[in-house]
Amino acid sequence: MTSPFAPGIVSGRLTPDDLARNFGDLHPPLDAHEAHVAADRCYFCYDAPCVTACPTGIDIPLFIRQIATGQPEAAGKTIFDSNILGGMCARVCPTEELCEEVCVREVAEGKPVEIGRLQRYATDSVMATGRQPYVRAEPTGKRIAVVGAGPAGLACAHRLAMKGHDVTIFEARDKPGGLNEYGIAAYKTPGGFAQAEVEWLLTIGGITIQNGKALGADLTLEALQAEYDAVFLGMGLGGVNALAVDGADLPGVGPAVQFIADLRQSPDKGALAVGRNVVVIGGGMTAIDAAVQSRLLGAENVTIVYRRGREAMSASTWEQDLAASKGVRILTHVQPLAVHGTGGAAEIELEYTSDVGGKLTGTGETFRLPADQVLQAIGQKLAGETGLTLEGGKIAVTGPGRTSLDGVWAGGDCALGGDDLTVTAVAEGRDAAEDIHSKLMAEG
Amino acid sequence: MADLTTDFLGIKSINPFWLASAPPTDKEYNVRRAFEAGWGGVVWKTLGSEGPPVVNVNGPRYGAVYGADRRLLGLNNIELITDRDLYVNLEEIRRVKADYPDRAVIVSIMVPCEEDAWKAILPLVEETGADGIELNFGCPHGMSERGMGSAVGQVPEYIQMVTEWCKKYYSRPVIVKLTPNITDIRKPAAAAHAGGADAVSLINTINSITSVDLDLMAPQPTIDGKGSHGGYCGPAVKPIALSMVSEIARAEETRGMPISGIGGITTWRDAAEFMVMGCGTVQVCTAAMTYGFKVVQEMAAGLSQWMDEKGYASTADFVGAAVPNVTDWQYLNLNYVTKARIDQDLCISCGRCYAACEDTSHQAIWMHEGRVFEVNDAECVACNLCVDVCPVEDCITMERLPGGTVDARTGKVVSDEYANWTTHPNNPMARAAE
Numbered sequence A: 001m002t003s004p005f006a007p008g009i010v011s012g013r014l015t016p017d018d019l020a021r022n023f024g025d026l027h028p029p030l031d032a033h034e035a036h037v038a039a040d041r042c043y044f045c046y047d048a049p050c051v052t053a054c055p056t057g058i059d060i061p062l063f064i065r066q067i068a069t070g071q072p073e074a075a076g077k078t079i080f081d082s083n084i085l086g087g088m089c090a091r092v093c094p095t096e097e098l099c100e101e102v103c104v105r106e107v108a109e110g111k112p113v114e115i116g117r118l119q120r121y122a123t124d125s126v127m128a129t130g131r132q133p134y135v136r137a138e139p140t141g142k143r144i145a146v147v148g149a150g151p152a153g154l155a156c157a158h159r160l161a162m163k164g165h166d167v168t169i170f171e172a173r174d175k176p177g178g179l180n181e182y183g184i185a186a187y188k189t190p191g192g193f194a195q196a197e198v199e200w201l202l203t204i205g206g207i208t209i210q211n212g213k214a215l216g217a218d219l220t221l222e223a224l225q226a227e228y229d230a231v232f233l234g235m236g237l238g239g240v241n242a243l244a245v246d247g248a249d250l251p252g253v254g255p256a257v258q259f260i261a262d263l264r265q266s267p268d269k270g271a272l273a274v275g276r277n278v279v280v281i282g283g284g285m286t287a288i289d290a291a292v293q294s295r296l297l298g299a300e301n302v303t304i305v306y307r308r309g310r311e312a313m314s315a316s317t318w319e320q321d322l323a324a325s326k327g328v329r330i331l332t333h334v335q336p337l338a339v340h341g342t343g344g345a346a347e348i349e350l351e352y353t354s355d356v357g358g359k360l361t362g363t364g365e366t367f368r369l370p371a372d373q374v375l376q377a378i379g380q381k382l383a384g385e386t387g388l389t390l391e392g393g394k395i396a397v398t399g400p401g402r403t404s405l406d407g408v409w410a411g412g413d414c415a416l417g418g419d420d421l422t423v424t425a426v427a428e429g430r431d432a433a434e435d436i437h438s439k440l441m442a443e444g
Numbered sequence B: 001m002a003d004l005t006t007d008f009l010g011i012k013s014i015n016p017f018w019l020a021s022a023p024p025t026d027k028e029y030n031v032r033r034a035f036e037a038g039w040g041g042v043v044w045k046t047l048g049s050e051g052p053p054v055v056n057v058n059g060p061r062y063g064a065v066y067g068a069d070r071r072l073l074g075l076n077n078i079e080l081i082t083d084r085d086l087y088v089n090l091e092e093i094r095r096v097k098a099d100y101p102d103r104a105v106i107v108s109i110m111v112p113c114e115e116d117a118w119k120a121i122l123p124l125v126e127e128t129g130a131d132g133i134e135l136n137f138g139c140p141h142g143m144s145e146r147g148m149g150s151a152v153g154q155v156p157e158y159i160q161m162v163t164e165w166c167k168k169y170y171s172r173p174v175i176v177k178l179t180p181n182i183t184d185i186r187k188p189a190a191a192a193h194a195g196g197a198d199a200v201s202l203i204n205t206i207n208s209i210t211s212v213d214l215d216l217m218a219p220q221p222t223i224d225g226k227g228s229h230g231g232y233c234g235p236a237v238k239p240i241a242l243s244m245v246s247e248i249a250r251a252e253e254t255r256g257m258p259i260s261g262i263g264g265i266t267t268w269r270d271a272a273e274f275m276v277m278g279c280g281t282v283q284v285c286t287a288a289m290t291y292g293f294k295v296v297q298e299m300a301a302g303l304s305q306w307m308d309e310k311g312y313a314s315t316a317d318f319v320g321a322a323v324p325n326v327t328d329w330q331y332l333n334l335n336y337v338t339k340a341r342i343d344q345d346l347c348i349s350c351g352r353c354y355a356a357c358e359d360t361s362h363q364a365i366w367m368h369e370g371r372v373f374e375v376n377d378a379e380c381v382a383c384n385l386c387v388d389v390c391p392v393e394d395c396i397t398m399e400r401l402p403g404g405t406v407d408a409r410t411g412k413v414v415s416d417e418y419a420n421w422t423t424h425p426n427n428p429m430a431r432a433a434e
């Protein structure tokens, strides 16, 4: 084992036991009794606000009642009817900003029904059977290409397969799952859940995944359009915004998403190198996850620096509190000026900012923090050129994901609208599938 | 601290809380511990005739109905009377009574419906020095198949006959325990009264099947693939027991007859409710079986505090106080008009009242923009359903319309006068108001 205080970017700062504990389940599953007690708190509200707040519109009061009456599998089916990745969403949704935020018991008592954990209980019950409650409709003979095996692409493919269409997913990476596999924090989805979920989802049949096939490199949109009856694009945001300061090219400086992807792919967390002093730049979920996981790997000092105030951070208050509870320091109204070091990052130079009427300016007051590792999490962007009309850097869509090209749909992070959450990607993929189905069936 | 000392039929106990005849009172060991915990009295687990005792099943004897968090709401049992030797029980009763002169010790008895059987056992019970006897005419399972328990309790003539034998061969108070498995509870109570009973106690357990095992296709508890109905008790039976108690308390033939109330009593409040309905003492079984003997401490402290708050010096001050207010439907004041009112500050916008009223009542609740719920007086019939389904206490209340105001639903001016169905113009039998 390396000393926790070893300088530089090194591996093995913590014991295997500590690492195992740190990367265990953030919210352990409910057991049957706990689930009953939690389910009993649901009031079965009329026109329940939680349903409206769920981007996939899961019938939450119904599924909770099904848990209460002793049928978690039926509850699971209610969830999957609206959201086939309900298992992942149960783990990663920021419920404190979605369903649980508007739960009448949150409003009344500050203690919502534990919808997320109940959802996990129900979906786990179904997945434990190894079966899914859906069968394919009669084959339609229609063939659809889906680009990207992330939440949007998978949800779209599943719904299309259910309707009897044949789906081929082209995925640039080696494994399906998108950010479920490469992005989401390890402690939210431990135990290889992302791959297990994809395997379970594929048991519907009619879906083929071709890994290592990237649109732009290995395929063109024109070719897909020519060969398939419809195309759905769900390739997320493959590019990262670059850090435009001096020293950004020093070893030790890199994108947070890459750090997280490496972490997710490493079976042995002890082999992962992390700095003693880590500085993360950004204010979103990625910044939080990179910072928290750096701490969990054993970094001594982890600081998030964000150029505006806390209220402007896209990470929820709950996420910010989680980071604080893991010992991450959040500095706001601070922007990076330069990274210093010889042969590798050693310090980051920062400047205070003032935010007047939305206009951000440096105050001129600067300071430095030790930083042997700098992770930039200042946003992802669409990678590659599709020839489609863009808006705000994303693929412009109308209604259920229709792009500027006839026969081409898009959804998830790569498309305009939505919150850049797993659950919105699922909703958009599903809705596009319904639209594709209607369109193809109308064409005959 | 109010004085909880109770005098029931001349039997004194330190409080009105007695343990009902059941497993908690099955033997000396339990009863001593119950008295140490603070119970005012016990009705000993029912004794049978001399000779080989009954046997119980050797599989499960209880079934349960649960509320949230596995809170036991109803318990069902197929247990019989004591399965221990008569003389062992009698000796234990004698010892316990001698050691606890300030507690009530009542002996429950169930022997065949023959004069000789009663003539044989009563002197033996008398010798123990116990304060009185309770005739178990209630057990609805097992014993009833043998012509005892509820098989007797369902035939008023038998009740009267056996009660008369007891009064003939036993000198101390005789309490008749009634079965609720009967259409009109006033009949057996009147028969006990006619037979000379000093008091009635009720209710014994209600015929029940709590659940069915859907794999075995058999009632639960299941004994080797079969089940039998049992007797139901616990919080779930309280409303039934209270109603039966009130019927006896106000019936002409039995009015004023001492009553020991039983059925689902779990808290001091339950006990107080039975007492104001006419019960001089209360008996508890399931609450003790669920939480242990210690529950009596909450009951005693609670009743005492409530008495202090109300200014009652002794239990006799309020026993029966609610009986005059139990009446027939036909005498309820039809000019008492109320409307539901929703307190917007307390409302948490769950919409349960809306679903209930809109789907199953009178479509009298509006759902406004932003999940604001409001009562439409023009439709509200004041049924109270919204109040009952609202998860927030006192959020919805019933407000009386003062005389002189117009009821938006009927368009009529509300009158201050009392007027009931007997004189209502829609009543074909209406007597002209004098």
Ligand SMILES: Cc1cc2nc3c(=O)[nH]c(=O)nc-3n(C[C@H](O)[C@H](O)[C@H](O)COP(=O)(O)OP(=O)(O)OC[C@H]3O[C@@H](n4cnc5c(N)ncnc54)[C@H](O)[C@@H]3O)c2cc1C
Pocket (backbone or CB within 6 Å): A092, A093, A094, A147, A148, A149, A150, A151, A152, A153, A170, A171, A172, A173, A176, A177, A178, A179, A180, A183, A184, A185, A188, A213, A214, A215, A216, A234, A235, A236, A237, A238, A257, A260, A285, A286, A289, A384, A411, A412, A413, A414, A419, A420, A421, A422, A423, A425
């Ligand atoms: C670090 C991090 C943490 C997050 N945490 C949460 C969280 O806790 N909760 C939450 O709800 N959301 C979270 N999100 C957001 C969430 O992961 C995304 O909104 C969601 O995954 C978007 O789904 P998608 O299908 O649109 O895209 P992605 O999940 O990005 O999937 C796109 C897929 O397309 C593939 N692809 C890309 N380009 C091509 C190409 N040219 N050809 C073929 N395939 C291609 C990719 O390899 C990938 O598999 C997080 C995001 C990040 C980055």
Ligand SMILES: Cc1cc2nc3c(=O)[nH]c(=O)nc-3n(C[C@H](O)[C@H](O)[C@H](O)COP(=O)(O)O)c2cc1C
Pocket (backbone or CB within 6 Å): B020, B021, B022, B023, B045, B046, B075, B077, B079, B080, B081, B082, B108, B136, B138, B139, B177, B203, B204, B205, B232, B233, B234, B235, B237, B262, B263, B264, B265, B283, B284, B285, B286, B287
């Ligand atoms: C397991 C069990 C055994 C019982 N045995 C007797 C009995 O032997 N004699 C009797 O009079 N009542 C018997 N009862 C009925 C109780 O005395 C009491 O009337 C009934 O349980 C209702 O009161 P509760 O709701 O407080 O339990 C028994 C009840 C139970 C649960």
Ligand code: SF4
Pocket (backbone or CB within 6 Å): B339, B340, B356, B357, B361, B362, B363, B364, B365, B375, B379, B380, B381, B382, B383, B384, B385, B386, B387
């Ligand atoms: S009292 Fe009955 S009718 Fe009136 S608002 Fe409530 S539920 Fe509706």
